[in-house]
Amino acid sequence: MEFQHICVPSTGEKIQVQEDFSLLVPDQPIIPFIEGDGIGVDVTPPMQAVVDAAVAKAYAGQRKIAWMQVYAGEKATQVYDKDTWLPQETLTAIKDYVVSIKGPLTTPVGGGIRSLNVALRQELDLYVCQRPVRWFTGVPSPVKNPGDVDMVIFRENSEDIYAGVEWKAGTPEADKLIKFLREEMGVNKIRFTEECGIGIKPVSAQGTKRLVRKALQYAVDNDRSSVTLVHKGNIMKFTEGAFKDWGYQVAAEEFGAELLDGGPWMQFANPNTGKQIIVKDVIADAMLQQILLRPAEYDVIATLNLNGDYLSDALAAEVGGIGIAPGANLSDSVAMFEATHGTAPKYAGQDKVNPGSLILSAEMMLRHMGWVEAADLIIQGMEGAIAAKTVTYDFERLMEGAELLSSSEFGAAVIAHMD
Ligand SMILES: NC(=O)C1=CN([C@@H]2O[C@H](COP(=O)(O)OP(=O)(O)OC[C@H]3O[C@@H](n4cnc5c(N)ncnc54)[C@H](OP(=O)(O)O)[C@@H]3O)[C@@H](O)[C@H]2O)C=CC1
């Protein structure tokens, strides 16, 4: 394929998706990467160094990633033109090459471009945002027993208020919609109808079920003990409440779940292990308390887009912060791995921040590709570097007797602990 600015490495090959959605991974797969805005320049090179070292060590040079830079965000405006934030060929490459990884991208608050991160997820229909949250021994934490925090968030990634269906206060569009709601839908509960911004929250059965199905299947495949549907259905009955109902429905119809003690909780036996998997639900605000007070009771979480965004940062804080929390955006075929944190502009270019989040996102990527041995080496390297108290500023400021490392030095420390 001919690209305008993307240079396809001559040595690598494409990963292929088979009919059953399993991957055919060549020994030299081409992996597109977006460096990212802000601290993207600080975290992406250590991530690549760590991945290259892990792959080289695990497969004695038989396998190697051929990195292919693709552009989005501020860098795209420099490489293409000042108005091109998300080039079409970036989307094409991410789709065609199947597995990719990205650094954070800036989203201005209020006016200007809508989130490029959200746009990437929507354009490629990456409907699952999977964010595992676990504690590494020695990581500073504000909770008493951070080892109890071991959850995997499945955040719906394509619907909810992230769909971006909203209009600014005072525009003819907002006024028109408010007039329609009042005059044709009998809505009399909009408190101030003038100068009122308005947004729409779409939540569908199809969108909910495909997400919850993935969460339930993950629990089965990984021998997890429960799946919790997190929602605010007491207030938003036909969106968040429906999410809960459709979630239980998938559990019953597709996984054979039955009511537990008369319901609404359900359970079913894991067909692989025979162990019972509980399917339960918790209201979102109560969940933010539960994860602090009783984290051991939660395992896999399935939730809507905005709840998932809040929950992932809150949970990350319990195990060392967003500097170490990884993530993946998945469709049935395409996978784009990305850090949970943003561009942290005040630290940009200082070689200071924690590259752990992107490194662990790459670890998820290698596992997804079936390169488990390399993924295991990365975990070993992270555990070793943290146990040796050789860490970046975010951990160092909270750890007794730690040695302060830069982003790139931390990457090197992870590599040094892969043995
Ligand atoms: N997926 C994406 O690309 C995302 C993009 N964004 C975008 O990023 C921009 C900035 O957002 P903001 O709300 O400031 O959130 P950020 O995640 O960029 O930063 C918030 C704070 O989190 C800490 N932090 C973030 N990353 C790291 C890291 N790698 N290592 C250590 N600490 C870290 C820092 O805390 P401290 O100050 O305590 O050191 C930082 O000030 C916005 O434009 C936002 O839209 C936000 C989230 C996700």
Ligand SMILES: O=C(O)CCC(=O)C(=O)O
């Ligand atoms: O795109 C953004 O600016 C924010 C995204 C975000 O917060 C997230 O993905 O967790």
Ligand SMILES: [Mg+2]
């Ligand atoms: Mg977020």
